Amino acid sequence: MTSLRTEGLTKAFGGVRAVDGVTVELRDGLINGLIGPNGSGKTTFFNIVTGMIRADAGRVLYRDRDITRHAPHRVAHAGIGRTFQLCRVFPRLTVLENMLVAVRRTRLRELLAGLRDKGEVERARHWLRRMGIEHLEDAEARDLSYGQQKLLELAAVLMAEPDLILLDEPAGGVNPALIDRIAGLVRDLNAEGRTFLVVEHNMELVMGMCDHVIVFDRGAPIAEGPPSVVREDPRVLEAYLGV
Amino acid sequence: MRIASRGIPLLLAALAIAYPWLVPNYYLVYAGALTVMYAAMATSWNLLGGFTGYVSLGHSAFFGLGAYGTGLLVTRLDVPWVVALVVSAVLVTAFAAGVGVAAVRVRGASFVIVSIALVSMMNLVVQGWRSLTGGSTGLQVPSPFPGLHRGQTHMVFFYLFLALLALALLVWWYVSRSRFGAGLRAIREDEDKAESLGVPTGAYKVTAFSLSALFVALAGGLYALWFGSLDPIFVFSILIGSYMVLMSLLGGVRHLFGPLLGALIVAPAGEYFLIALGETQIHLTATGLVLVLVVLFMPDGILARLTRRRAGPSIHDQSADQRLQEVTP
Structure with missing residues (x-):
């Protein structure tokens, strides 16, 4: 089944076409990698898909539903979660409060429910345990180390129960031990049925973790396929090495 | 600690209820009622400002509209004062929701400017619409309690404002413990991030904006009935x-009792300056100066200073890798 499909997605900033007619399709249940040189439009692509910026042209479909002009919170309700390139948590909320921000549906009863709602707190603790940061639940997020904040960000995204998770540089700025841990988490979460789209510069990680890799250059995909194939593709080598 | 956090508010509540009977003259009852009115309004302002971080300098628009709405319903339509008060507040809240849809689209300094523009517009409309409002000559509202003398009226309104304050505090407390409140705080911290987690930030902000206008409008309506003349x-x-902004910031916007504490300091100080210096504009300068000092040196307010936990990081200094080494074999 198709998870995410975009058709001719285009966005220009001034005269620069950051994303230029992108048509891609992600299959459900895979870990997809999205790679490309700096400025090739990967983050802009993320921002369009999640509704944070509007495309000039093109369509975004998720599980065959058109979500092109949906506000970000409706994209989230449709089942797409994301993390940010520079990890973003709510610095002056506690770890547990960070977890309880996520809204799955806009229902009055859910919104008026207390923060100490047992079921929700239990769900939050479950994800914090899986990230290995449950001992920090009462700390303010700004007191966490960068690596812990990255784990918290992912845990909070999981609270919204997304089926497709977009990760923007999950290994950026974290140490090798934590990279292994995050890669392991992504594989486990994928095995439980979640689809991933991962923007990452760490090639070793991408090639080792992903089932399918899409390569962007100058705002458009230039190659895609299994990691082993993409790695040998002359167009990819040219885009990266300029040979 | 628990005894202190439960006991002190109860003691203060008892003191507040006894206040009109403890003071030696009606002037102090009047000053008390004014202080409690400001406390209710600042607490209400904090429903928006404290949770979402949207600083409105324009909440006096809702105060004025609540006052004129109540006054006009009583004088022009002969509506009973309680009905006038409630109907006017509901109308102002609906109006605030409409304004909110437009106003909360802009953030930071732009929102402050929009909120100031709102007050100026309302002022011009009410002054200009002479046939309805009496224009700049003002509106006279008959007292709802003609049988009582001036001092007794102060007492009645002291308790009415106290009830309003209790209501505003209760709502703030309830919101702060709800997931809605968590969403509002998330908006303050990082609005786009909150949106990406599924929080309908627009609807949340408009709701907070309207709720915050509601109690200010009620305070305005009570003010109209109390003073009997609107300028x-x-x-x-x-x-x-x-x-409202100064009181909230001074006391602490992140605390239930912050705006109340701020009001207990600022409102009596304002009254004192009025008596000591007469009808000068010095209290305006003083208000501005104190606001600047608070923002510069104590942006989290007095209560944040008092309740700050022990110094140092609130968790033991342990990095993710140290933690990892513990959990990975």
Whole structure:
């Protein structure tokens, strides 16, 4: 089944076409990698898909539903979660409060429910345990180390129960031990049925973790396929090495 | 600690209820009622400002509209005062929702400017619409308690404002413990991030904006019934809006009792300056100066200073890798 499909997605900033007619399709249940040189439009692509910026042209479909002009919170309700390139948590909320921000549906009863709602707190603790940061639940997020904040960000995204998770540089700025841990988490979460789209510069990680890799250059995909194939593709080598 | 956090508010509540009977003259009852009115309005302002971080300098618009709405319903339509008060507040809240849809689209300094513009517009409308509002000559509202003398009226309104304050505090407390409140705080911290987690930030902000207008409008309506005469220049002044901001910031916007504490300091100080210096504009300068000092040196307010936990990081210094080494074999 198709998870995410975009058709001719285009966005220009001034005269620069950051994303230029992108048509891609992600299959459900895979870990997809999205790679490309700096400025090739990967983050802009993320921002369009999640509704944070509007495309000039093109369509975004998720599980065959058109979500092109949906506000970000409706994209989230449709089942797409994301993390940010520079990890973003709510610095002056506690770890547990960070977890309880996520809204799955806009229902009055859910919104008026207390923060100490047992079921929700239990769900939050479950994800914090899986990230290995449950001992920090009462700390303010700004007191966490960068690596812990990255784990918290992912845990909070999981609270919204997304089926497709977009990760923007999950290994950026974290140490090798934590990279292994995050890669392991992504594989486990994928095995439980979640689809991933991962923007990452760490090639070793991408090639080792992903089932399918899409390569962007100058705002458009230039190659895609299994990691082993993409790695040998002359167009990819040219885009990266300029040979 | 628990005894202190439960006991002190109860003690203060008892003191507040006894206050009119403890003071030696009606002037102090009047000053008390004024202080409690400001406390209710600042607490209400904090429903928006404290949770979402959207600083409105224009909440006096809702005060003025609540006052004129109540006054006009009583004088022109002969509506009973309680009905006038409630109907007017509901109308102002609906109006605030409409304004909110437009106003909360802009953030930071732009929102402050929009909120100031709102007050100025309301002021001009009310002054200009002479046939309805009496224009700049003001509106006279008959007292709802003609049988009582002036001092007794102060007492009645002291308790009415106290009830309003209790209601505003209760709502703030309830919101702060709800997931809605968590969403509002998330908006303050990082609005786009909150949106990406599924929080309908627009709807949340408009709801907080309207809720915050509601109690200010009720305070305005009570003010109209209490004072009996409305002057558009005063009720739509930036000063009233600035007071709400100053009181909240001074006491601490992140605390239930922050705005109340701020009001207990600022309102009596304002009254004192009025007596000591007469009808000068010095209290305006003083208000501005104190606001600047608070923002510069104590942006989290007095209560944040007092309740700050022990120094140092609130968790033991342990990095993710140290933690990892513990959990990975």
